[in-house]
Every structure is written in C-alpha cells, then in structure tokens.
Amino acid sequence: MQRLGCGAAALLRRSQGDGAAAALVPQLVRSYATTQMTIRDALNSAMDEEMARDETVFIMGEEVAEYQGAYKITRGLLQKYGPKRVKDTPITEAGFTGIGVGAAFQGLRPIVEFMTFNFSMQAIDQIVNSAAKHHYMSSGAVTCPIVFRGANGAAAGVAAQHSQCFAAWYSSVPGLKVLAPYDSEDARGLLKAAIRDPDPVVFLENEILYGEPFPVDEAVLDKDFVVPIGKAKIMRSGSDITLVGFGKMVGYNLKAAELLEQEGISAEVLNLRSLKPIDRDAIAASVRKTHRVLSVEEGWPQSGVGSEIISIAIEECFDDLDAPPERVTGAEVPMPYAQNLEAAALPTVEHVVAAVKRMMGK
Amino acid sequence: MDFPGGSVPFTPTLTFVGGTFSPRAPLPCYRTIDAAGHAVGEADVPHVLGQDTAVRMYQTMVKLQTVDTIFYEAQRQGRFSFYMTSSGEEATAIGSAAALTNDDVVFSQYREQGVILYRGFSVQDMAHQCFGNMHEQGRGRQMPIHYGSKALNFHTISSTLATQLPHAVGAAYALRLDKKQACSVAYFGEGAASEGDFHAAMNFAATLGAPVVFICRNNGWAISTPATDQYRGDGIAGRGPGYGMAALRVDGGDARAVFNATAEARRIAIEEHVPVLVEAMSYRSGHHSTSDDSSRYRAAEEMRQWRARDPVTRFQRWLIDQGWWDDAQDTAARQEARREVIQALETAQKAPKPPLSAMFSDVYAEMPWHLARQQAEVFAHVTAHPDACPADIPVK
Numbered sequence: 001m002q003r004l005g006c007g008a009a010a011l012l013r014r015s016q017g018d019g020a021a022a023a024l025v026p027q028l029v030r031s032y033a034t035t036q037m038t039i040r041d042a043l044n045s046a047m048d049e050e051m052a053r054d055e056t057v058f059i060m061g062e063e064v065a066e067y068q069g070a071y072k073i074t075r076g077l078l079q080k081y082g083p084k085r086v087k088d089t090p091i092t093e094a095g096f097t098g099i100g101v102g103a104a105f106q107g108l109r110p111i112v113e114f115m116t117f118n119f120s121m122q123a124i125d126q127i128v129n130s131a132a133k134h135h136y137m138s139s140g141a142v143t144c145p146i147v148f149r150g151a152n153g154a155a156a157g158v159a160a161q162h163s164q165c166f167a168a169w170y171s172s173v174p175g176l177k178v179l180a181p182y183d184s185e186d187a188r189g190l191l192k193a194a195i196r197d198p199d200p201v202v203f204l205e206n207e208i209l210y211g212e213p214f215p216v217d218e219a220v221l222d223k224d225f226v227v228p229i230g231k232a233k234i235m236r237s238g239s240d241i242t243l244v245g246f247g248k249m250v251g252y253n254l255k256a257a258e259l260l261e262q263e264g265i266s267a268e269v270l271n272l273r274s275l276k277p278i279d280r281d282a283i284a285a286s287v288r289k290t291h292r293v294l295s296v297e298e299g300w301p302q303s304g305v306g307s308e309i310i311s312i313a314i315e316e317c318f319d320d321l322d323a324p325p326e327r328v329t330g331a332e333v334p335m336p337y338a339q340n341l342e343a344a345a346l347p348t349v350e351h352v353v354a355a356v357k358r359m360m361g362k
Numbered sequence: 363m364d365f366p367g368g369s370v371p372f373t374p375t376l377t378f379v380g381g382t383f384s385p386r387a388p389l390p391c392y393r394t395i396d397a398a399g400h401a402v403g404e405a406d407v408p409h410v411l412g413q414d415t416a417v418r419m420y421q422t423m424v425k426l427q428t429v430d431t432i433f434y435e436a437q438r439q440g441r442f443s444f445y446m447t448s449s450g451e452e453a454t455a456i457g458s459a460a461a462l463t464n465d466d467v468v469f470s471q472y473r474e475q476g477v478i479l480y481r482g483f484s485v486q487d488m489a490h491q492c493f494g495n496m497h498e499q500g501r502g503r504q505m506p507i508h509y510g511s512k513a514l515n516f517h518t519i520s521s522t523l524a525t526q527l528p529h530a531v532g533a534a535y536a537l538r539l540d541k542k543q544a545c546s547v548a549y550f551g552e553g554a555a556s557e558g559d560f561h562a563a564m565n566f567a568a569t570l571g572a573p574v575v576f577i578c579r580n581n582g583w584a585i586s587t588p589a590t591d592q593y594r595g596d597g598i599a600g601r602g603p604g605y606g607m608a609a610l611r612v613d614g615g616d617a618r619a620v621f622n623a624t625a626e627a628r629r630i631a632i633e634e635h636v637p638v639l640v641e642a643m644s645y646r647s648g649h650h651s652t653s654d655d656s657s658r659y660r661a662a663e664e665m666r667q668w669r670a671r672d673p674v675t676r677f678q679r680w681l682i683d684q685g686w687w688d689d690a691q692d693t694a695a696r697q698e699a700r701r702e703v704i705q706a707l708e709t710a711q712k713a714p715k716p717p718l719s720a721m722f723s724d725v726y727a728e729m730p731w732h733l734a735r736q737q738a739e740v741f742a743h744v745t746a747h748p749d750a751c752p753a754d755i756p757v758k
Contacts, residue, residue, distance in 0.1 A: 084539065090569060095562030098528020099570070102546075105517065105529060106467065106536035126559075129522045130529065139501040140724035141512035174725050198727035230730060277730040 035221065036213040042187035043073050043149075043205065047111060049223045050195040051081050054109060057195055060087040060096050061113030061150075070115045071151065071210050097123035097148070101131045101200075104146040109195060114150035117166050117204065124169075131200040132175030147194045149203035152180070153247060153298050154346055156208060160334035163342075165299030167246065170202040171275040171308075177229055178275040180204040182250035184214040186273055189227030197229060204275075206248045232279035234286070238268035241292040241356055244283060244309050246272040249296045249347065256352035265360055275305060283309060284316035291322040292359050296352055301329040323359040328352055380595070388596050391643055392623060393613035397671060399679025409461065409625035411618050413686050419460050419480070419617055420681055421695055423452045423674045426476045428699035429485055430648070433492060436707055437506070437652045442492045444506045448473045450615075450647030453673035454579050456480055457620030458547070458642075461628060465544040467533045468516045469526035472507055473579065473646075474549045481514040485702050489710035496756075501724070502716040524554040527563030527576070531637070534572035538635055545573040545631040547624075552641075553584025555598050564605040567637035574637040575627045579614060581646035586659040599641035607639050614642030615673035618680065645671070717756040718744065 037045075051057045058081075063070050065078040065088040078086040089096040093114065100110035114120045120127065131144050154163040171178040177199050181187040187205070194201040219225060235250060236257050243253040250271045257267040268286050272278065287293045293313045295306035306327030313325045331345040363370060377383070394405035411419075430447040437445040448455060455476030462468070462481075470477055475488065487499065491509055494502035500510060500518060510518025520526050530548035537544050554560065555578055567574050578598040582589050595601070602609025608630060612623040620642055627638035645668040649656045656665070681687035722737040723729065729737070741758075744751035751757065 087570075090565050092558075092562040092565065094559055095528055095566045098525060098559060098562060099532035099535065099566050102469070102529030102532025102534075103536045104532070106533040106546075108532075108536045108539070110532075125522055126525060126528065130520060130525050134518070134520075135727065136724045137500065137503050137508075138510055138512065138518045138724075139499060139503060140727075141499075141510075142517065143727055177726075277732045280732065 034218055035216050037184040037188075037216045038211055038213050039181070039184055039187050039205070040071070040073055040075075040210045042184035042216075043191055044075055044077075046188045046191040047074070047195070048077060048080065050192055051077065051085065053223070054195075055085075056107060057109045057111065058085040058087065058103075059111045059113060060089055060100060062089060062091055062096075062115050064088060064113050069113065071207065073210070074113065093119050093122035094126055097126040098130065100146050101126055101134075101144060104131070104144045104200075105134065105142050109145045111147045111149060111195065114148065116155070116162060116207070117150050117152040118162055118164060120148065120150070120166065127170070127176070127200070127202070128173050132173050135199070136175060143198045144200045145198050147191070147201045147203055149191070149194075150205060151207035151210075152204035153206050154208075154330070154335060157337065157339065157342065159337035159342075163335035165297065165330070167204055167275050167297070168299055168304045168307075170204075171278070171305065173276075175200065176276060177201045178204065179229065179273065180246040180275055181273065182247055182271050184216050185220045186227060186271070188216070188220055189225050190229070190273060193226040193229050196226065201229075204247065209248055227273065230274045230277040230279060232273055232282040233271045234268060234282075235271045236267070236269040238266040238290060240266045240290055241294060241359060242268045242270055242283075242286040242290045243294050243296060243352065243356070244270045244272065245296040246275060246305070247298075249298060252347065252349050252352055253296055255349045256356065259349070259353050260356055263357070263362070265356060265362070267356060278308065278312070280312050280316065283312050287313050287317050288320045291320055293321075293325045294352070294355055294359060295325070295327040296347055297327070298330045298346060300332050301327065302332065304329055326355055326359060328355050386596065389599050389609070389611045391611045391613050392619055393616045394619045394622065395616045395676060395680045397676070399676045400683060401680065405619075407618070407622055409622050411621055413684070415460055416618075416681060416684070417686055419456050419621075420674075420677055420687065422476065422480045423456050423617070423677065424692075424695050425485065425699045425702070426452050426456065426479055427674055428696065428703050429475070429479070429488060432700070432703045432707065433488070434648075434652065436492075441707070441711060442494075442506050444652055445492070446473055446507050446651045447648035448476055450645045450668060450673065451579055451581055452476055453617035453677060454577070454614040454620055454642040454644050457617035458577055458624040461621045461624035462547060463544065464515055465542065466515065466628070467530070467537070467544065467546040468549070469530040469533070469546060470516070470519060470549040471523070471526065471551060471554060471579075472519050472521065473551070475507060475509060477549070478509050478511065478514060478516045481511075481516060483509060483511055483514060483516070484706075486706040486709060487511075489703075489706035490713065493710040493713070494715065495710055495713040496716045497710070497713050498716070501720040503720075503724075524550055524557035524559035524563075526550070527554075527559050528566065530574050530576075531563050531567045531570065531572045534567070534574040534637070535570050538571070538573055543632060545575055545628055547575045547577060547628075549577050549579065551584060552578055552580040552582075552589050552592055552598055553587065556592055564601070564607065564637070564639075568605045568607050571635045572637055573631040573635055575624065575631050576637060576639045577624065578639070578641045579644055580641050581614075581644045583646045583650070583656070583660065585650045585654060586656070588660075597641055599639060602639040605639075607637050609639040609641070611641045611643060614644030615671060615676060617673065617677045644673070647672075714756060715754055717758050718751070719758045
C-alpha cells in the first residue's frame with residue numbers, strides 16, 4: 001500500500017503556479033499582533049541585535065558583505081559593523097566553513113551563511129566531522145559556538161541541485177543542533193537562540209518564505225526575545241489528528257486544518273521548530289490527545305524526518321493510536337525543472353487534506 | 363594594464379610558463395647543520411639556539427624516539443589498538459616546537475607527537491591516552507595518538523586529513539582580531555596537501571591576512587603513495603608564491619634549521635599579519651602506522667639509507683661539537699627515557715577505564731534531555747542487571 005503522499009491521482013490534481021506560497025500564509029492574524037514582519041527582516045534584525053550585543057559575533061560567506069547576501073538577509077550589516085565582522089569570502093565552502101569552525105574554537109561566534117544549503121555539501125565534512133565532534137573529542141575543553149544558516153528545501157524552478165531538504169541529514173548527527181523556523185517569530189527567536197548557544201547549530205531557512213510577512217507581537221520585537229531550542233509549538237489546537245511539520249510545511253498544515261474544520265475534522269498543528277533535539281514529549285502528548293498523527297515534509301521519504309516522527313509515535317504511544325501513522329513527503333526523485341513535474345514532486349495542502357480524510361475513514 | 367584581477371604588463375610574445383615549457387630550478391633547501399652533524403659555516407642563523415634550549419630539544423628527541431619504539435612494540439603485543447611513529451621526522455617536530463610559545467595555537471596532523479611532548483605533555487599523559495583510561499584528559503574518546511590539550515593550546519587531532527588547516531586559519535583570524543602576539547601553526551603531510559581543504563586554507567589565509575605558519579612535513583610517502591605521484595611542480599613550498607604567500611623549504615632533518623625557519627616564519631606572520639608556508643623535507647623512516655607494512659612497497663635500500671641519516675644522531679653530533687653534550691649523558695638520558703616509558707605504560711594499563719557516563723557527556727555543552735534520558739535508561743539497566751555491565755566499566 002502506498003502511504004507516501006496521496007498517490008499519482010492526487011499529484012496530478014495539484015494546483016500549479018507561483019501564487020501557491022502566498023495563498024498558504026494563514027489568515028489567522030492574532031488580535032494582539034501589532035506588526036507585520038517578513039522572514040527576511042526577522043533574520044536580519046536578529047543578527048543585527050546579536051552583533052550589537054556581542055562583539056565576538058561575525059558573519060562570513062559568499063556575497064554577504066558588499067552584495068548584502070544573495071537573498072539580502074545581511075542587508076545593512078556591512079555598513080553598520082564593518083568589513084572585519086561581515087566578511088565576503090572566496091568561493092570555497094569547505095574554506096569558510098572550516099575557517100568559521102577554527103574561529104569558533106578560538107572563542108569567536110561565527111555565523112556562516114550558505115547561499116543555499118545545497119552548497120553545504122562541499123563543506124559537510126567540516127560540519128559533521130569537525131564542528132559537531134570537537135567538543136566531545138576534546139572532552140569538553142573546546143566548544144564550537146557557530147551557526148550555519150541559509151536557504152534549505154525546495155526553491156522554485158531551480159531543479160535538482162538547488163532544491164532539496166537536508167533536515168534529515170543534519171538532524172541525525174550527535175553534536176549538532178538543527179532548527180527550522182516557520183514564521184517571523186520563529187526566525188527571530190530561534191536565530192537569536194542559535195547565536196547565543198554554545199554548540200554548533202544548523203539553521204534551515206526557506207527561500208520562498210524570505211519575503212513573506214507574518215504578524216508579530218511586541219514581545220517578539222524585544223531585543224532579548226529568544227525561542228527555546230528543543231521545544232515544539234502548538235500552532236492550532238485540535239482533537240482528531242496531529243499534523244506535524246517544520247518550516248514551510250507548517251503553513252500548509254495550518255491551511256489544511258482550516259479546510260478540514262469545514263468538514264468537521266479538528267486538526268492540531270504542531271510546529272517542530274527544533275529538529276535536534278526534537279521535542280519528543282510534545283509530539284507524544286499531542287498524539288495521546290488526538291490518537292492520530294500525520295507527518296508532512298518536503299524532503300524525501302526514506303530515512304526522513306517523518307520516519308522519526310512516526311517512530312516516536314509508535315515508541316511512545318502505540319496503544320493510543322487509532323490509525324496507522326502516515327507521512328506526506330516530497331517524491332523520492334531529484335527535483336525536476338519542468339514546472340508541472342516540479343509541482344508534482346512536492347507536497348500540497350490537498351495531499352495533506354486527502355491523507356487526513358483517509359486516516360479518519362472519511 | 364589595470365584588470366580587475368591585477369595590474370599586468372602586455373607582451374607581444376606567446377610564451378607559456380611552467381610545466382614543460384620553462385621548468386624552474388627547485389627552491390633550495392635551507393640548512394645549518396650538514397649531514398655529518400657539523401655546523402654549516404656560512405648559514406644564516408637569525409635565531410641563535412642557546413645551550414638550554416638545544417639540550418632540551420635533544421632530550422625531548424631522545425624521549426620521543428623511546429616513546430615511539432616502545433609504544434610501537436606495545437601495540438604489536440596487542441596492548442592497544444593502533445600506533446604511529448614519527449621516526450625520521452623528530453627534528454621537524456621538535457625543531458619547530460622549540461620556536462613557538464605556548465600562546466601559539468597548534469593544529470597538528472597525527473605524526474607530530476613530538477610537538478605536544480615538547481610543549482609539556484608527559485609520557486604518562488601519552489600512555490593514558492593510548493590506553494583510553496580514566497586518567498586520560500580526553501576521557502577515552504579519541505583513538506590512540508590523537509592527543510590534545512587545551513592547557514597546552516594543542517587541539518585534539520582530526521583524523522580526516524587537512525581539516526585542521528582551515529581551522530588554523532580561523533583561529534589565526536581570531537588571534538588577529540584579539541590583537542594577540544601569537545600565531546596559529548598548522549602541521550600536515552605532503553599527502554594531505556592534495557586535499558581540497560589545503561587549497562581552501564591557503565587561499566583564505568592569504569586573503570584574510572591570517573597569521574598562520576603552515577608546516578608541511580614532506581616525508582616522501584603518503585601510506586604507499588610516493589610524493590612523486592602526489593604532485594607535479596616544485597613540491598609544496600613551490601605553491602606558496604601562487605597563493606601570494608611567503609614560502610621556505612628547509613631540511614627537516616636539521617633541527618637548528620627547522621628552529622630558525624619556524625622562528626622567522628612566526629615573526630613574519632605576527633608582525634606582518636600574513637601566513638607563511640614552510641616545507642620541511644624529510645623521510646618517514648617507519649611504517650605509516652601499525653596497520654601498514656611499508657616493506658611491501660618501498661625498497662629496503664632506500665629505507666636503510668634514510669635511517670643512516672637519523673636526524674637525532676645528527677643533532678647529537680652538533681651538540682657534542684658545541685661541548686654541550688657527551689656520551690655518558692647520552693647513555694644516561696636514554697636509560698632514563700626507557701625507564702620512564704615502560705613505567706608509564708604499566709601505570710596506564712593498570713588504571714581503570716572511563717565510566718559509562720563518559721560516553722554521554724560532552725556531546726553538547728549542556729546535556730540535552732534526550733541524551734539525559736538515554737543515559738538514565740542505561741544506568742537503570744546496568745543497576746538492575748549488574749551482570750550486563752562488564753566489571754571493568756564503572757557506571758559513573
């Protein structure tokens with residue numbers, strides 16, 4: 001039985017076009033929200049405030065200084081903090097990643113920007129074998145407080161080598177912390193927490209959401225606002241099924257929950273925020289309440305984050321389950337370029353709705 | 363003409379350079395002591411090697427040779443899993459170490475145990491590490507010979523070749539930002555210089571203006587791959603100018619030359635905020651490791667000739683020429699080193715192993731709840747079933 005996504009028929013029904021992302025931003029503007037903030041501004045302000053707070057924080061990467069970032073996430077920082085703290089580097093991922101790791105060993109707090117996480121593959125040895133393990137191998141004598149951040153996951157129209165999710169890769173590695181923000185509150189609070197953290201943090205952003213505005217309340221704008229690492233957030237409470245996701249998929253799940261509500265199904269939406277450590281207790285508590293769990297991710301199915309979510313549900317609350325856990329994932333192929341095929345390779349809100357209805361027997 | 367990439371003159375001549383078109387003479391190899399152990403009269407010696415330092419260097423070389431010989435045998439007897447000797451390269455490690463201060467930050471490969479020994483790591487520390495016992499500073503995490511000491515500013519070894527080179531550049535950049543009068547020092551072999559990380563480190567060090575001294579031990583062999591298959595062109599030092607970096611080739615078997623080369627490279631790096639590349643020409647007299655038998659791929663005659671050029675004997679002769687050392691002192695030093703090494707191994711072998719808790723600590727700066735839970739499960743299990751936990755593993 002095919003449990004990956006909703007099968008070919010559903011794939012072909014997927015709506016196409018670039019407007020999809022905008023339509024998925026939830027319209028649940030909280031009454032106390034006072035400001036709209038884009039993800040880009042959330043990330044930018046988080047780095048700006050942390051650089052002002054701690055002079056050991058510096059940024060390095062390709063195009064981060066003069067060009068202000070390929071996606072303008074480092075806008076204005078060179079002008080404010082100068083070229084010693086906002087470093088353009090030669091095009092060698094293994095170089096600036098390794099140099100960042102060495103600088104972290106020596107007491108600085110580097111933020112290494114990958115133009116996209118696809119390019120982090122050229123430096124993954126430095127992340128996995130050096131950054132993640134040095135604290136353990138030095139018996140705790142040397143810490144490696146570094147943030148690796150950049151766009152992760154499917155972009156639009158850039159095909160196989162620019163559209164893939166590395167959440168499962170990095171979240172399997174002991175010694176790394178892995179965060180994936182969904183909205184501007186997450187982006188600000190998690191990035192500030194990552195920069196202050198003593199361990200190496202992989203921070204997975206989403207290119208398509210950079211320009212997306214989200215409501216933020218005043219507390220989020222405080223310069224000391226941080227989101228705790230390792231804690232998931234219930235974005236919407238429900239009683240029939242738990243939809244677990246991270247990053248952009250949280251928006252899909254919120255939209256799906258709205259549609260399901262119209263059909264009398266109450267879905268709880270859990271935003272993981274942290275993929276390592278993963279909030280096992282929050283996942284288990286929600287599943288014990290709803291008795292069903294569906295994991296939604298853009299990445300590939302085998303050994304994916306969804307595999308972990310389902311394992312947690314089975315290990316922690318097997319007897320509470322009223323239906324086999326399922327997952328909606330990207331298709332297990334390199335990302336095609338052609339617009340119709342690209343669309344068919346990615347999860348949609350319709351997939352989520354269809355999977356939930358199947359699990360509910362409706 | 364001013365191109366964005368640099369100001370260059372034009373020429374009507376179509377001439378390729380390098381390769382087979384205009385082979386250049388190799389960079390010469392700086393030395394101050396000849397093969398027979400006598401001082402080279404006209405040699406530049408900007409950093410005079412005094413008696414106290416010279417004798418300490420020699421004593422450390424004797425100790426290093428003794429450690430290598432006896433630890434190697436101990437591994438062959440199955441007392442621990444792995445070992446690598448630095449035979450033939452003692453003068454490179456000790457000569458360079460003596461030119462550094464303990465404020466300089468060392469990122470070494472895995473054949474520079476002489477450097478950490480000179481900086482103050484004891485033979486007993488080495489024995490504890492190789493046995494991975496509870497006294498070991500690294501809590502039994504690293505494989506043998508992967509020494510490290512925060513107090514001695516010597517980073518624990520990364521087995522993955524050349525990864526330490528970008529680290530050294532990053533640390534040097536941090537030292538520069540802190541305005542410290544210190545540099546970082548990166549050691550590597552000519553085989554590691556073929557890794558992409560070598561290029562990354564060289565280019566970044568040059569463009570960042572990072573005070574790093576890169577010390578390549580060109581010992582002729584990367585396991586079974588000879589240096590002649592490792593590169594074309596003029597070795598490793600020959601690459602320095604291509605990166606816009608000062609470079610020097612030195613006789614790695616001449617401890618005084620290595621001392622001077624390193625001291626001068628260190629001075630330039632710190633005063634001018636630039637990286638410097640030093641290539642020490644030497645020979646790996648031993649096998650790559652205890653997992654290797656080099657007689658299968660290199661000629662016995664080659665090995666015999668190089669062993670006859672033992673750099674420790676060469677330095678000893680120079681010391682005797684200075685009137686700073688004699689045969690009686692030599693015999694006593696070797697006997698004392700042997701006694702110390704054998705005693706250290708016995709002590710280390712008898713010491714208890716690290717506790718189970720050492721498996722879980724230090725994965726993160728603070729233990730996250732998921733590891734705390736897994737550790738608690740293990741503790742509960744071995745408490746409930748004491749027979750499940752081997753008697754030689756303490757729990758906490």
